[in-house]
Amino acid sequence: MRQTFDETTDPSFGAKHLPLLRAEMAKQGLDGFLIPHEDEHQNEYLPDANERLAWATGFTGSAGAAVVFHDRASMFTDGRYTVQVKAQTDPALFERRDLNDVAAYLETAAKEAVIGYDPRLHSPDALMALKAAAQKAGATLKPVDANPLDLAWGADRPAQPTAPVVPHEDVHSGESHASKRARIGKAVADAGADAVVLTASMSIAWLFNVRGGDVIRSPLPIGQAILAADGKARLFLDTAKVTNALPAWLGDDVRIEATEQLPAALDGLSGRKVMIDPSLSSAWYFDRLDAAGATVVRAMDPCAIPRAAKNAVEIEGSRRAHIRDGAALSRFLHWVDTVVQETLPDEREVVEALERFREQTGALKDLSFDTIAGAGPNGALPHYKPVGASIRKVEKGSLLLVDGGGQYLDGTTDVTRTMAVGEPSEDQRHKFTLVLKAHIAMATIRFPAGTSGMALDAIARAPMWAAGLDYDHGTGHGVGSYLGVHEGPQRIAKWGTTEPLLEGMILSNEPGYYREGHWGIRIETLQVVTPAEVPEGGERPMHGFEQLTFAPIDRKLISVEMLTPDERAYVDAYHAETLAKVGPLMDGEALDWLKRVCAPL
Template identity: 70%
Template structure:
């Protein structure tokens, strides 16, 4: 079972640690200290030992930041965590502000001459640049520290995870590690680099075809690696994580070393051109490389793009994982449509029910993220999670939004469904159908090579825009193959993204609508970019999307009159495919319900 901070923690949990941190600030001559959510590997999800922001503040969201000054403190959280952050953080001790926009604003108000410390192991150079500009504006100084004041104050800090690192068979990976290393190494050579320093656990897991258990919700090993242009590599792992079969799995071109060997290995790069990602790797590595006399080549993680473009084996694995997961979802939706409509359970019971159906597959390795279940007004918070003070029961006449996913050896899933509890209102049906129209548009679109997710994003929003409506989150994120449920570099959002959508990339399709204080709607499937093929009568080959997620969409919430004939035909075809793929994997009573849920509109 994962070790993490209890999300029902009393707000005094974090506040009581502030005096201890301030003692450390005084000892180091600091007026403040930056506390990012990210750890030494820039992870989204953290082992308990690295969840410094949670220990300092009590806030356990997957994104955010903190600043501790000698006389005040602040926690920064985005709109996904509006309810959660106020339930977990003592507002008498912390200002609760918006992330990320308010962080530089807060630093820009620092006292003139203030010295604010930061741990260079926890911040990327790109992130630090903006924070340093804000501090300089106030006449304050950002100063790197050797000893992290939070770590020094955290006497009861848990031990670092030591989960075994195991082979991820080629039957799932679809390409050997040697082939990947040769391919990425050639890319380094083409870029004029002799080597690359890799610090992202997802890249290391992908490159060496290994998986671990150091990070909750993602099967990652905490490690570092140096890859050379000839395909050889040095992999730095705690010895306790090295399983008996790992050395032979890695082969003779990979030397297994310990993290204590890493500084010496960086020193060995003197005189070499070394590629490292300034958005992903921490400032410490850049400082060490420059001190060693290496020439730093600032460029994107060379594993990121090949990791994102899935091969045929990974895509087929994702299809199979989604069928398995889809059966669990069908069982859950059947329960919501029958028993739950009568018993009106609370959100925590709903989460446990869905997770139970996933566990019953016998193939679940972990959730891909903590399950979101929002009843009524809580569903209007896009990434709400049930915490003690806010848990609600579902109510007749409202909506239930559930977003969850699973980690399976052959794929990672992520699905959102919104369900009517009782009879839906006219307004609920109108908004749901507009979200559905945007979802369909993002499914059936064809697009030429070079198109980015940013350029497609408006298609999902147009039916809402035409009614003066919108949503404030992105439309789609990349998804890994038994790796992170959030994976770049691709995404679909209003924000500009220069990465084209390439064949084999898996993205989510999740438009939504949220009525604050009442209910929320989101429909999410995963889909994969298909090869560019000719269009009848067209002049250029076009990419498209293949749906991976198969589960019924609540027909009671669809206002059929708002759909075009093509949209109705799409829904009927999609539901027919759901029944065909999922029907054989559920019991007779669920199959009977599924037939009705997937009936033509």
């Protein structure tokens, strides 16, 4: 029976699978082997066939890695998965470490060892740090032609997904794929290259105006493309995914070829200048192009910025999707404020309820990520998911944090609300209001055109810092248009990209507060970068944010006296707009409730 992977994957996987992996490592003369979470396309969410880390360890989170030696192994995750990694991996088999410590671990643990890695799974950028660490340890990082984990997995490995690749109509994309190919081709030529190799699923989907179903929670087709500077392209797909409608949709300037033909196509770029992104494409492509005699031009994926800066049609679609989604979420919040207060369900029941409300829209294609529902102490884990024995029931006097979103043809949503169960304490109201102040600061900020998200991050944190508090995640991430819920290059965080926030970019606004062992708070909406009015006497073009998400904020948790007059006015205006936009999609008791909770403070 072929294995599948979900949040209930158990810790016995390591005991069963590590001996098989180690046997294959020995055959290849390897002392150790690196297992990243990423697959050949650097996807965040993976098809079951590419869940190598889950097969080896049992851990199914979206960020992690493992290093396996013959006599020991280490598991690396970040703070989002503290509970999940404990539930899914065996501590007798895996030492648990922080995801940022892989390179430092190799420096001390890999003395004079031969460490194997699959060049198809690591970007050149990621490999640089690992190679430097191995060199310090006197170790060797050795690329493998045949992944020993794949060989150990053998016949039990699920088949690669073959979901049909379908057109994403111009009514949703706002620009034809011919127009996109022409302007991306020009960007390639302007960079001094003859062609670009594209391996990121999101760029394939955006450039050709297609969508697929190969990746859970994201409508992505797995494939590769070579786009020439003249706008003509070769698209490499598993032939099982090619529907009768696809060739006609793509036209004569896009040649569809089988995935097996890609290596020869790369070899055929000999003598050409070829652009490729070292942060998104695996080392295998660089090695292959070098061996073919191509001149590699390392540069950002030329689709990244155009994809991130949404056009007018995509923005309007996102507005519609968020109003539809906001009505579903508001019905859910009404359910929490009434039924949940009495029945006190468990977190899994809460997740299922929110998913039902979204499904009732009739337009939901998928969730945009697995819904997070944290009751009490579990809410203090920013990316907790209800898993096995960790599932808690909602309790009076505590908080319930729910973070979820939907994939709709016209937009992708992501929203978090924190709700009181029973009467909140003064401390809960105080911390919630600080988070609300941080949220309002980012929602209302005006900034000069060309400013990066990293430069804005401190503005949201200022109310928290003034109280001696902070949160250990970014303030905002980029979001796609019926694509990935986590998409760069834009983000708002202390660290990372200095990419400017451009008009049309959609980002989350999600400050939080987490008291370990007690409860957590996060308020998240999505917003789009828009031009802002320049005050009289102003000298520079300015940008701001338009709110896309509309769902009420729990007023029981707001200490009104902590808000400035401007902050109070913002909350009243936001709730009035929520009622005006979402109210027409609601009726009965839920509508009456919405009117009450959206009344002025």
